[in-house]
Amino acid sequence: xxxxxxxxxxxxxxxxxxxxxxxxxxxxxxxxxxxxxxxxxxxxxxxxxxxxxxxxxxxxxxxxxxxxxxxxxxxxxxxxxxxxxxxxxxxxxxxxxxxxxxxxxxxxxxxxxxxxxxxxxxxxxxxxxxxxxxxxxxxxxxxxxxxxxxxxxxxxxxxxxxxxxxxxxxxxxxxxxxxxxxxxxxxxxxxxxxxxxxxxxxxxxxxxxxxxxxxxxxxxxxxxxxxxxxxxxxxxxxxxxxxxxxxxxxxxxxxxxxxxxxxxxxxxxxxxxxxxxxxxxxxxxxxxxxxxxxxxxxxxxxxxxxxxxxxxxxxxxxxxxxxxxxxxxxxxxxxxxxxxxxxxxxxxxxxxxxxxxxxxxxxxxxxxxxxxxxxxxxxxxxxxxxxxxxxxxxxxxxxxxxxxxxxxxxxxxxxxxxxxxxxxxxxxxxxxxxxxxxxxxxxxxxxxxxxxxxxxxxxxxxxxxxxxxxxxxxxxxxxx
Amino acid sequence: xxxxxxxxxxxxxxxxxxxxxxxxxxxxxxxxxxxxxxxxxxxxxxxxxxxxxxxxxxxxxxxxxxxxxxxxxxxxxxxxxxxxxxxxxxxxxxxxxxxxxxxxxxxxxxxxxxxxxxxxxxxxxxxxxxxxxxxxxxxxxxxxxxxxxxxxxxxxxxxxxxxxxxxxxxxxxxxxxxxxxxxxxxxxxxxxxxxxxxxxxxxxxxxxxxx
Numbered sequence: 001x002x003x004x005x006x007x008x009x010x011x012x013x014x015x016x017x018x019x020x021x022x023x024x025x026x027x028x029x030x031x032x033x034x035x036x037x038x039x040x041x042x043x044x045x046x047x048x049x050x051x052x053x054x055x056x057x058x059x060x061x062x063x064x065x066x067x068x069x070x071x072x073x074x075x076x077x078x079x080x081x082x083x084x085x086x087x088x089x090x091x092x093x094x095x096x097x098x099x100x101x102x103x104x105x106x107x108x109x110x111x112x113x114x115x116x117x118x119x120x121x122x123x124x125x126x127x128x129x130x131x132x133x134x135x136x137x138x139x140x141x142x143x144x145x146x147x148x149x150x151x152x153x154x155x156x157x158x159x160x161x162x163x164x165x166x167x168x169x170x171x172x173x174x175x176x177x178x179x180x181x182x183x184x185x186x187x188x189x190x191x192x193x194x195x196x197x198x199x200x201x202x203x204x205x206x207x208x209x210x211x212x213x214x215x216x217x218x219x220x221x222x223x224x225x226x227x228x229x230x231x232x233x234x235x236x237x238x239x240x241x242x243x244x245x246x247x248x249x250x251x252x253x254x255x256x257x258x259x260x261x262x263x264x265x266x267x268x269x270x271x272x273x274x275x276x277x278x279x280x281x282x283x284x285x286x287x288x289x290x291x292x293x294x295x296x297x298x299x300x301x302x303x304x305x306x307x308x309x310x311x312x313x314x315x316x317x318x319x320x321x322x323x324x325x326x327x328x329x330x331x332x333x334x335x336x337x338x339x340x341x342x343x344x345x346x347x348x349x350x351x352x353x354x355x356x357x358x359x360x361x362x363x364x365x366x367x368x369x370x371x372x373x374x375x376x377x378x379x380x381x382x383x384x385x386x387x388x389x390x391x392x393x394x395x396x397x398x399x400x401x402x403x404x405x406x407x408x409x410x411x412x413x414x415x416x417x418x419x420x421x422x423x424x425x426x427x428x429x430x431x432x433x434x435x436x437x438x439x440x441x442x443x444x445x446x447x448x449x450x451x452x453x454x455x456x457x458x459x460x461x462x463x464x465x466x467x468x469x470x471x472x473x474x475x476x477x478x479x480x
Numbered sequence: 481x482x483x484x485x486x487x488x489x490x491x492x493x494x495x496x497x498x499x500x501x502x503x504x505x506x507x508x509x510x511x512x513x514x515x516x517x518x519x520x521x522x523x524x525x526x527x528x529x530x531x532x533x534x535x536x537x538x539x540x541x542x543x544x545x546x547x548x549x550x551x552x553x554x555x556x557x558x559x560x561x562x563x564x565x566x567x568x569x570x571x572x573x574x575x576x577x578x579x580x581x582x583x584x585x586x587x588x589x590x591x592x593x594x595x596x597x598x599x600x601x602x603x604x605x606x607x608x609x610x611x612x613x614x615x616x617x618x619x620x621x622x623x624x625x626x627x628x629x630x631x632x633x634x635x636x637x638x639x640x641x642x643x644x645x646x647x648x649x650x651x652x653x654x655x656x657x658x659x660x661x662x663x664x665x666x667x668x669x670x671x672x673x674x675x676x677x678x679x680x681x682x683x684x685x686x687x688x689x690x691x
Contacts, residue, residue, distance in 0.1 A: 117648070140677045144686040147623070147674060154630060155617065162610065162637045168644050173594055178647030193592055 003059040010105030017098040026097050027085040030078035041071035053183045056115040065472035067111045069323045070239040074104045076446045077231040083442025095132045102129045110243040116164050116180040124157045133232045145227040152220040156210025163203030170196035182250050189257040197258045204251045211244035212301050215278035222294035230337025237297045238326030253476040268309035275302030276406035283413025290346040292417050300325045310390050312473035317387040319469040324379025328371045331450035335364040353426030360439050362422045364447045369418045371454050373411040379457035483523050486516050487605040494612035498577040502562045506628050507548050514543025550668050558675050568619030580611035609636030621684050
């Protein structure tokens with residue numbers, strides 16, 4: 001019941017937001033609903049409900065391992081949104097608020113989907129619900145970004161539907177009765193028709209990989225993150241991509257049960273390394289600090305994909321990384337949004353001296369940069385360290401060397417952009433824009449909290465979370 | 481037997497869509513294909529129940545009438561009639577499409593199918609249609625033709641879905657239809673925005689975000 005409330009509550013909130021008369025007070029619905037959602041998610045994390053195997057929906061160990069952090073991310077972003085929408089009085093926010101709430105409701109559904117078709121419907125709906133969020137600014141550039149997102153994302157989701165149908169046919173051909181829950185598909189195991197399973201895996205990896213932003217299907221990501229408001233970027237990078245990642249994990253366990261696990265792992269490893277490489281190369285070239293965050297997200301999705309290829313221990317590290325990456329990205333996106341708003345540009349060519357213009361946001365941005373490039377003692381350092389140790393134990397020496405090389409290049413790329421905008425003397429033209437931004441508590445505290453959480457996750461990883469990640473690994477790779 | 485004739489026609493329409501330079505004919509090919517797809521579940525069903533009837537009716541009206549009408553309206557609003565200078569030329573895309581069709585028929589033999597599907601062209605038809613959609617999506621510059629490509633891609637997936645129509649729950653079919661309807665509404669809105677903002681539906685004008 002509580003787990004259904006996670007979905008229903010935000011959707012009802014979205015309806016209320018759509019009917020709410022005042023643009024001024026409407027944004028407060030976001031933290032109210034977000035807070036209730038977070039409370040529910042934490043309660044479910046502490047005392048999970050019993051999931052019966054045949055359920056189409058349920059707060060199973062995998063949902064329990066990921067959904068709380070998405071909820072946490074959403075709540076903190078919702079607090080920021082109140083301050084943000086107060087500054088952006090010039091834009092109507094009815095659709096924006098309603099769609100943000102719809103997105104978190106549908107994300108909750110997607111994370112809890114234990115049925116192949118339901119999972120697809122959930123992720124497809126999230127993709128479409130995010131469209132109005134991307135062109136909130138209604139500039140030509142934001143519409144261009146939305147068009148690319150829609151075309152690339154839509155094709156990806158179409159391919160994942162085709163993949164789902166292929167997996168369904170694999171079950172049917174193997175004598176299955178048409179039960180498309182993941183439990184039933186895994187139970188059918190080697191009874192699934194292998195050629196169809198292989199085709200399904202390729203299509204589902206490409207389809208959900210597009211949504212996750214794995215290279216070479218990542219092209220929508222820098223555009224969308226570059227043009228969307230900071231909170232939307234944070235929710236896309238930390239919430240929407242994770243639902244695609246859990247989808248891949250669920251499908252991977254079916255493919256493993258069907259006896260094609262080795263091929264699946266190899267493709268995940270290769271696509272993960274390729275994503276890291278592509279991201280590192282583009283990070284070295286980009287001149288826009290919001291697009292930079294998009295490429296950084298591609299890099300981290302690559303890390304998740306590599307983790308998923310390394311069995312239960314790798315999944316443990318990947319789930320840890322989902323948490324640390326989501327929280328760190330939140331700090332980066334929100335502080336970048338502050339700088340972008342104060343300086344009126346996101347390009348290295350126009351922005352200089354952010355440390356003078358927006359001292360607090362610039363400090364947060366620099367600290368966030370160190371966190372995301374895996375400097376100790378932030379969360380990403382420990383999750384990536386864990387991943388590398390798992391990979392070494394697995395004998396993946398070459399892959400580890402490549403990971404480390406890409407991380408180093410990414411550090412060069414990111415630090416180059418960050419210091420270019422933070423250092424130096426502000427451009428004379430930039431000073432006029434300052435009046436638009438007061439570094440108010442509403443825009444500084446949320447990224448600070450994100451950074452604090454990232455630090456806390458690295459230093460004191462709670463035992464409860466560690467147990468939850470182990471349980472999720474056990475769900476995906478059951479010990480016979 | 482009848483089913484294979486319809487699938488064959490749908491595959492022919494793929495080639496028509498690939499080879500034509502005029503946008504109205506691409507839309508027409510797509511809408512006729514939509515109507516053909518709507519008839520197929522009726523032929524496949526052993527008895528006609530309400531469930532098959534709804535899928536058929538929704539497909540014919542949605543893919544055959546509503547969506548093409550929306551696209552035609554968008555096209556008239558910006559008064560474009562033909563696709564000039566596609567990224568992949570018309571002859572080349574026709575060749576690619578024909579190659580994909582032949583390839584689909586050849587590779588489909590290697591895939592195991594259930595006895596009741598062994599005589600049908602559903603698998604190669606789906607593969608060829610998905611490939612056609614891709615070629616249009618990648619090889620054309622006008623937003624409307626790209627949308628047509630996306631919808632033809634969806635038609636291919638629908639063809640594949642027919643393999644599962646007896647066994648899968650209503651959910652998946654409802655998902656397919658919902659997807660097309662909602663997708664087109666969103667695409668429709670965005671196409672409208674592009675047109676108002678850029679005064680054109682030429683996606684080559686969307687180049688501000690290049691690196």
